[in-house]
Amino acid sequence: MRAQSLSHLFSHQVIALAGVLLINWMVFPGFFDVTWKDGRLFGSLIDVINRGAPVAILAIGMTPIIATRGVDLSVGAVMAVAGAVAATFTVAGHPLVVTLAAALAVAIACGLWNGLLIAFLGIQPFVATLVLMVAGRGLAQLITEGSIVTFSDPALIFIGTGSLLGLPMPAVIALLLMLGAHLFVRRTAMGLFIEAIGTNRSAATYTGLRSRSLILAIYAFGGFCAGVAGIIAAADIRGADANNAGLWLELDAILAVVIGGTSLLGGRFSIPLSVLGAIIIQAMNTGILVSGFPPEFNLIVKAGVIMIILILQSARLGEIVAAIRTKNPLGRKTP
């Protein structure tokens, strides 16, 4: 039963991804070419998972948040903060472990702040995280003192541009984080509780769930994921850009989660499908780039494709199709 429902869910996203990849291949026949060079894989496909990794990581953190009827608009800004902390720490000469720990700690603190506002003060997630979305970038600018802090520590840079077993590091990190998060929520009771809170918060409270602590933990995890994405983004360009790092990525992450089938109204969720959603978005971006389409069209094409995916997923469409199907036989009978 479960396998069945999962395969049913899978179909939409996998078909969408296949469709996008097919179109990519049609407009750019070399799309699927993958070559091995200098001990790592190269090609458009590899590029998709590499470039898609930051949004995929954000989507991993965003999924439980959206599943509890929340949203985190601040993750893009938290990326900038984490990148700024990592850059300043490494420039100050701290070892890699300290640098990473500091950046992640600050990111988790940002998530906790959101969680406190939402779970304990009852502020709507949209507004609560909007605060940090604005303030976070300011914070990042303060940390970098208004300039772009560049660094050259090879260990830190490796996180953004290195490779492991032929795969780019960002993709490896995203994959491991996805597996870890997925196993964690499904092997513990977290997944069940998240879906319970998202489905009916009042019933969850009446049942004795610790809704507040769980929501706090979820936002902290969202902050952590934003921190990881922020470090990758900074390592990729070897510098922390407080103004542009992670800009608008929160919206891509939300979109990835929605494409992955988690409703903004909360409830059932799947972290792997959200990651798939992020890959679909990136496959589109890359496809538009390699196709040689005028860049002016990028956003329009992207919006169009996303609309098609969302319409295909809509429950209402399913109802309409079902209604037409049941009506049709009757229609045929009438002479």
Place this chain on the structure above:
Amino acid sequence: MTNDQRAVLQATGITKTFGSHAALKNVDIAFQAGEVHALLGENGAGKSTLIKILTGAYSLDQGTIRLDGEEVSFATPLQAQALGIGTVYQEVNLLPNMTVMDNLYIGRQPRRFGLVDRKRMEREARAVLSGYGLDIDVRADLSTFSVAVQQIVAIARAVALSGKVLILDEPTASLDAAEVEKLFDIVRRLKARGLAIVFITHFLDQVFALSDRVTVLRNGQLIGTRAISDINRTEVVKMMLGKDLALHHGEILAEESEVGETLVSLRDYGLKGRVEPINLDIHRGEVIGVAGLLGSGRTEMARLLFGIDTADSGRIAVDGRDATIRSPRDAVALGFGFCPEDRKLDGIFGDLSVRENIVMAMQARLGWFRALTRDEQMEIAGNYIEALDIRTASAELPVKLLSGGNQQKVILARWLATDPRFLILDEPTRGIDVGAHAEIVRVISRLREDGLALVVISSELDEVVSYSSRVVVMRDRAIAAELHGADINVARIVETIASHHAEAEQ
């Protein structure tokens, strides 16, 4: 009720079905000019469905509505309003951030040269409101006035817009005694002006103080319409609560000596404004039935016991030890369970499976990290599906697809899985079919025999009588009386509910 010549608004044969549930079955009702007509019934009786049909918010499946003798059909509330039927809801639905006069005239402002003539509007608003005995600054924001004033403004607007039938849906729910009196004056004045006034309330005192006639609905059916002079309080309560249940009557459980030791003990336990201080001992192996009309404090007491609201006075002891219950979590830790009145809103996780719904409370007790494996979950769910005879195609079916009775059993199963000592059931049989109804009543008796302590709130008095070891009657947010032994019968309970405040002191 045949064709009533004097009726302003007459509805005949009204039937409305939602899915498989008949919310109204062949209901006839007529409202006359110059009368206050009380519409009574417990939750789920069909009052609000009837009102929504009369005001055009719902379409009707069968039946006719006549206004001034002519058949009408409203597609929208606006049409009903334009034809003369105005409604004032319990929660005033005006615009609190606009001025009083704007609220009175929005959509029909007096104009001068195409612009809103605010001077005239102010003058007219003052004149209109003075007719209601209200002399206030109509240019101030509505939100700066009390609920009572807002209520009167809403009435004034409804009367000005419609002017034939005025429906007041629990208008006094948030008013104090003096404000209620003022409102009643206004209603009487409107009645004298020839309006038909429909008055919905849960307070019997107010029904008898204000109404000329009363109509009672129960389970979507018309029980009857009576002139207030021909009926007394006990009869009204009887009509509302009825006793038509085809239920297997158990022997009366009079033997209180059979019950076990005290499990929960309440001393002056209360919350200001919600529940007056309660003194009650609840024993193992005992069912305490709680009777009382809606708004009598029944649900409020349950919420207090389960920590949804926190008491501000008195003490609660469990097993002889003082306890603090500040949240449902505290209550669950003490071995309490609660089946809420509104299953959909507070009970079930609709999209989650029957299995997940059943294991939820147990898992919540185990915490985040000691997760039940899938096999364990299947076993627990399977056991209770069998034990309570939950009719579902599979344990994996979303619980929202089950019938009301089976949903209720799922919630019961959820608590039974935690091995509770004390269960609070709020209207466990409301809105479920007769078969499941009888089964739930049987389960209650079985749990009592197993040594659980139960508090069961119900409006079905036959049912209360059949399973209760003791009956607590609530009135005006306090325990009005406790009935034992031979006193546990429907007539006695009805009498106690209806009796005046005189003997309320126990």
